[in-house]
Amino acid sequence: MKKRVWLWALTPAAIAVALYGxxxxxxxxxxxxxxxQSCSVVSSTGSAVVVGSGLSGDPAAPEAAxxxxxxxxxxxSNNYMVVANTPLATKAGCDVLKAGGTxxxxxxxxxxxxxxxxxxxxxIAGSAFMMYYDAASKKVVAYDGRxxxxxxxxxxxxxxxxxxDASSPAPVPNARRSGRSIGVPGVMRMLDMAHKDYGKxxxxxxxxxxxxxxxxxxxxxxRLGDAIKSNATSLALDANAMAAFFNADGTPKAxxxxxxxxxxxxSLRTLATGGAEAMYSGxxxxxxxxxxxQSVGDDAAKTPITxxxxxxxxxxxxxxxxxxxxxxxxxxxxxxxxxxxxxxxGIAIAQSLGIxxxxxxxxxxxxxxxxxxxxxxxxxxxxxxxxxRLAYADRDKYVADTDFIPLPGKGVSxxxxxxxxKQRAALINADGKSMGTATxxxxxxxxxxxxxxxxxxxxxxxxxxxxxxxxxxxxxxxSSMGSxxxxxxxxxxxxxxxxxxxxxxxxxxxxxNRVAPGKRPRSTMAPTLVFKGTGPGDFxxxxxxxxxxxxxxxxxxxxxxxxxxxxxxxxxTSLVNFGATNSATTNVDGANxxxxxxxxxxxxxxxxHTVNNGAQxxxxxxxxxxNRNGQTKxxxxxxxxxxxxxxxxxxx
Numbered sequence: 001m002k003k004r005v006w007l008w009a010l011t012p013a014a015i016a017v018a019l020y021g022x023x024x025x026x027x028x029x030x031x032x033x034x035x036x037q038s039c040s041v042v043s044s045t046g047s048a049v050v051v052g053s054g055l056s057g058d059p060a061a062p063e064a065a066x067x068x069x070x071x072x073x074x075x076x077s078n079n080y081m082v083v084a085n086t087p088l089a090t091k092a093g094c095d096v097l098k099a100g101g102t103x104x105x106x107x108x109x110x111x112x113x114x115x116x117x118x119x120x121x122x123x124i125a126g127s128a129f130m131m132y133y134d135a136a137s138k139k140v141v142a143y144d145g146r147x148x149x150x151x152x153x154x155x156x157x158x159x160x161x162x163x164x165d166a167s168s169p170a171p172v173p174n175a176r177r178s179g180r181s182i183g184v185p186g187v188m189r190m191l192d193m194a195h196k197d198y199g200k201x202x203x204x205x206x207x208x209x210x211x212x213x214x215x216x217x218x219x220x221x222x223r224l225g226d227a228i229k230s231n232a233t234s235l236a237l238d239a240n241a242m243a244a245f246f247n248a249d250g251t252p253k254a255x256x257x258x259x260x261x262x263x264x265x266x267s268l269r270t271l272a273t274g275g276a277e278a279m280y281s282g283x284x285x286x287x288x289x290x291x292x293x294q295s296v297g298d299d300a301a302k303t304p305i306t307x308x309x310x311x312x313x314x315x316x317x318x319x320x321x322x323x324x325x326x327x328x329x330x331x332x333x334x335x336x337x338x339x340x341x342x343x344x345x346g347i348a349i350a351q352s353l354g355i356x357x358x359x360x361x362x363x364x365x366x367x368x369x370x371x372x373x374x375x376x377x378x379x380x381x382x383x384x385x386x387x388x389r390l391a392y393a394d395r396d397k398y399v400a401d402t403d404f405i406p407l408p409g410k411g412v413s414x415x416x417x418x419x420x421x422k423q424r425a426a427l428i429n430a431d432g433k434s435m436g437t438a439t440x441x442x443x444x445x446x447x448x449x450x451x452x453x454x455x456x457x458x459x460x461x462x463x464x465x466x467x468x469x470x471x472x473x474x475x476x477x478x479s480s481m482g483s484x485x486x487x488x489x490x491x492x493x494x495x496x497x498x499x500x501x502x503x504x505x506x507x508x509x510x511x512x513n514r515v516a517p518g519k520r521p522r523s524t525m526a527p528t529l530v531f532k533g534t535g536p537g538d539f540x541x542x543x544x545x546x547x548x549x550x551x552x553x554x555x556x557x558x559x560x561x562x563x564x565x566x567x568x569x570x571x572x573t574s575l576v577n578f579g580a581t582n583s584a585t586t587n588v589d590g591a592n593x594x595x596x597x598x599x600x601x602x603x604x605x606x607x608x609h610t611v612n613n614g615a616q617x618x619x620x621x622x623x624x625x626x627n628r629n630g631q632t633k634x635x636x637x638x639x640x641x642x643x644x645x646x647x648x649x650x651x652x
Contacts (some may be wrong), residue, residue: 150310
């Protein structure tokens, strides 16, 4: 049962009373869920199990090994839902929604826990992009919390220790492990901005679960255990990382081991009491700068490390930004909004859909979708991957931080123009061979070289609250464990390696995605919202994915699966990942070994595709609003390649 709780009428019986303080954008009217079973899961015996309880059926019990998990079915709830890539983070967000919080409030809580239990993918000193739908105003806002390069950086920041000296050696031990990869963090300022706009609950209470887990302990998830082991050599250069992730005898902490992170708990307390500003000035900012400036490792060999040139002034100057989202119609039936530059993901998604609407994809759905989303058809994969080749070609040439490098023509509208995309669609040979690689469209005389820099890492979560507001947020540390620099219990990113290492291509033509002071590196993150009709209002879907440079492929597959092929939230998420960058290679995910993909692969090869059938590590999370048995429901799907779960009102 739902009840409305007025702040002035709260009684001591309300166990979450402390959470009901006002955020800057708060209302005195909170929708509080009193169902004791909400934000829990149903065990095999039919009883509700609290996530993190350690009882039988607890989904936070770490999996034995990372891999594709079979048998996932879409989960349903009535009013609110959270999908994230680790159970403990999902539970933190769900508890906030249960207490009457908005999707923004829940996003803060989710991020605080992710930085603890999934540090290989996300950090409170990282970056994020967020799409937010405000149900009251029917408005979509794009929030940009992407890192920036420090003021002292030039185009040679990643390739020369002395940027002004052409003969200077490269950063050591390498660009990523050096301080040069560390950007000025943005995610907390972004969340602070969004919370001031749309939060209802008190900021200082949104970190409670992260503080609790860091103080009292959590079991190391399987993916984190794998990441500690595989990155041990690089982590060993940092004493703080060794203390957090290794045993006293120097061995990596293993999956399932209970661990704490007391410095992280203190960092969250500082953010809770001092606001996001505490990270951008004062002791925390000074500690971040000092760690990034480390010039020698903490290992016995005292390995040299090229320091960052970031300063406290860079942190003080950082600004999160609201951007105009990239929005487009699809088949005159849907309105899709996704992230704008400095992410390239949104434009690429919009371009791909604009190309694909010139083909009747409904005829080329997967076979037997009830079986993990089914096996994609040859023609379905062919058309989608060809559209992506064309979109990636434009991305590689034109898209970067538009505060520094403008898009061609009239900007986004030029790149997603329907007439232009119809011309691009005509380049696809539906019945013949793959184009292999595509040439960027002619959008004017823009003197830019092609940049194929690929980013990695990342996590994604989707949230719908009881008020109808929606968050789709992608958050990142870049590569697994970021730059390996750790301070205050959290990792610093290697996000600046998303810039082109060289400022010009082999012909000497400047690259749009080159390093510059205060500039944000290009991203592929594509948090996405879908509505029925020709504008925001009738919410259909929130989705997104980690996956670095392949995020576009994962998100597009999920959107097409739901909209064109009628898959439910879990089927669209579980569906075999497929797609292509602008190369001759077409990816077909082999993670689900229970499916026979032989005919698909043979069919693609017959159409001239070079097929990569290796396992892919995506992490799609999807929430859809659907009509089931005459009732409107929220329906969630979580990527079976990750450890995440779906939670909402009522035990799921």
